[in-house]
Structure formats: C-alpha cells, structure tokens
Amino acid sequence: MTDHILQLDAVTMTWDAGEGGGRTVLDGVDLALARGEAVALVGRSGSGKSTLLHVAAGIAVPTGGRVRLAGHDLTASSEEARTRLRREHVGLVFQFFHLLPHLTLRENVAVPGWIAGDDRTRTRRRADELLARVGLGDRAGDAVGKLSGGEMQRVALCRALLRGPALVLADEPTGSLDDRTGREVMDLLLEMTRAEGGALLYVTHSPELAARADRTWRLVDGRLLPGAAA
Ligand SMILES: Nc1ncnc2c1ncn2[C@@H]1O[C@H](COP(=O)(O)OP(=O)(O)OP(=O)(O)O)[C@@H](O)[C@H]1O
Ligand SMILES: [Mg+2]
Numbered sequence: 001m002t003d004h005i006l007q008l009d010a011v012t013m014t015w016d017a018g019e020g021g022g023r024t025v026l027d028g029v030d031l032a033l034a035r036g037e038a039v040a041l042v043g044r045s046g047s048g049k050s051t052l053l054h055v056a057a058g059i060a061v062p063t064g065g066r067v068r069l070a071g072h073d074l075t076a077s078s079e080e081a082r083t084r085l086r087r088e089h090v091g092l093v094f095q096f097f098h099l100l101p102h103l104t105l106r107e108n109v110a111v112p113g114w115i116a117g118d119d120r121t122r123t124r125r126r127a128d129e130l131l132a133r134v135g136l137g138d139r140a141g142d143a144v145g146k147l148s149g150g151e152m153q154r155v156a157l158c159r160a161l162l163r164g165p166a167l168v169l170a171d172e173p174t175g176s177l178d179d180r181t182g183r184e185v186m187d188l189l190l191e192m193t194r195a196e197g198g199a200l201l202y203v204t205h206s207p208e209l210a211a212r213a214d215r216t217w218r219l220v221d222g223r224l225l226p227g228a229a230a
Helices: 049-056 079-089 105-116 120-133 149-161 179-196
Strands: 004-018 021-034 038-042 064-069 090-093 167-171 199-203 215-220 223-226
Touching (some): 004 049, 021 049, 021 223, 038 049, 049 064, 064 079, 079 105, 120 149, 149 179
Parallel strands (some): 038 215
Antiparallel strands (some): 004 064
C-alpha cells in the first residue's frame, strides 16, 4: 500500500491538432491524491479537466510524465494492463450516466462485476444493498429507461462503487441535473465514497459543490493550482 492512490508527476498532454501542430492541454501537472480524500477539480470549459480524469483512469496515455495508480505505473503499462488496473481500482461516474436502458437497475449496477468475472450471487447481493442505500431498493428489478436523471445517476453511483474501488473519478456528475437533485447526488457520492473508504476526484462547475470537498484543484493554462481562487 502506498500513501497515495493517485499520483501524477510532470504530466503533459498534447493533443494532435493536425498539420503537425499540437494543443497542449496539460503542461506539467503534479498531483497526489491520498487514500480516502475527496478533491474537487475545477477550471474553465476546455481547460483539460476531462483529459486529466482520462489520464488518471488510464483511458488516455499522457505525452509526458508519469501516472501512478495504486502504486502501479500506468504510463509504463500496456493497454490491457491499464484496463485491468482500472477495473480493479477505479469507479467511474459520468455526466450522462451511461446506463444500459433495457437492463434493470440491478443489472446495470452488476455489470462491472460480470465483466470482472466476480461471483454472480455476491454481485447481485451487493448491487441490491447499494441500491437500497440510495433509496432505490424497491425498484431494483425495473428497467432503467424510465427513471429520472437523478435516479439514473444514483444507479450509476452504485455501479461505480460495486467493486469497492479505492478511487472514484466523477466527471461533472451533477452536470445534467437541477440544483437540488445535483446537491442530493453529490451528498450521496461524498457520503458513500467516504463510507467505503475510497478517494474521490470530481469535476464540477459549481463553487458550492466544489466547497464540499476536502480541497479543490484548479486547472489554469495547463497547470494545476491549489485552491478555488483563479
Ligand atoms: N481525444 C482528443 N483528441 C484531441 N483533442 C482533445 C481530445 N480530448 C480533448 N481534447 C481537447 O483538449 C482540450 C481540453 O478538453 P477537455 O475535454 O479535457 O476539457 P474540459 O476541461 O473537460 O472541458 P468541459 O468543462 O467543457 O468539459 C480541448 O481543447 C479539447 O478539444
Ligand atoms: Mg469535461
């Protein structure tokens, strides 16, 4: 066990802009996220917040620097190894939920367990337990297609937490919800991640929701600055 679940050292990301040009979105980002810590990531649209989350999850490989997840060097890992590490250590929450509309709530939550080949009975029990904790226990067998946005995001939270990830990465998890529903979902995300002992890194455009974290990081011109002030 290392102290930090996630560590970035001098990470740069330059996207190919065609005709030999490049657009540097991350320009020497250093960060260390402690186990169990909750951090909000803020910054203007296009500042590279989603890029940083993709790099942290091993979905994208940075053009420079080093990314360590749970002590493993993602930047020195094959795509297959990165996928395995992501499944083992990371839960992802997206702005638009990414649920499978024809599956039930329970099945949607169980998907990461099926992919990982976990015991089916235990996965189902865990899915039901999580759904009960977000107030959707009595609807576990319904298809998700007709749920409200807030309900869908609660299902997505359960899916992210299913396998007890040490790190939850959430990209604007309240971005498509109204203020009140967004606050409720944020409460659940913070409470449940804490209760499970996981670290949380979440992107938000809301100063109010950013203030709920233990600390805030701001992306400005490719650099990561501490604190919420620009
Ligand atoms: N796969 C990609 N290929 C090329 N360019 C990309 C890619 N992903 C992101 N970019 C570029 O990187 C920059 C940062 O994008 P990113 O999505 O990380 O910003 P963001 O801070 O998440 O913005 P928003 O708040 O609007 O979601 C943008 O200019 C975007 O066009
Ligand atoms: Mg984004």
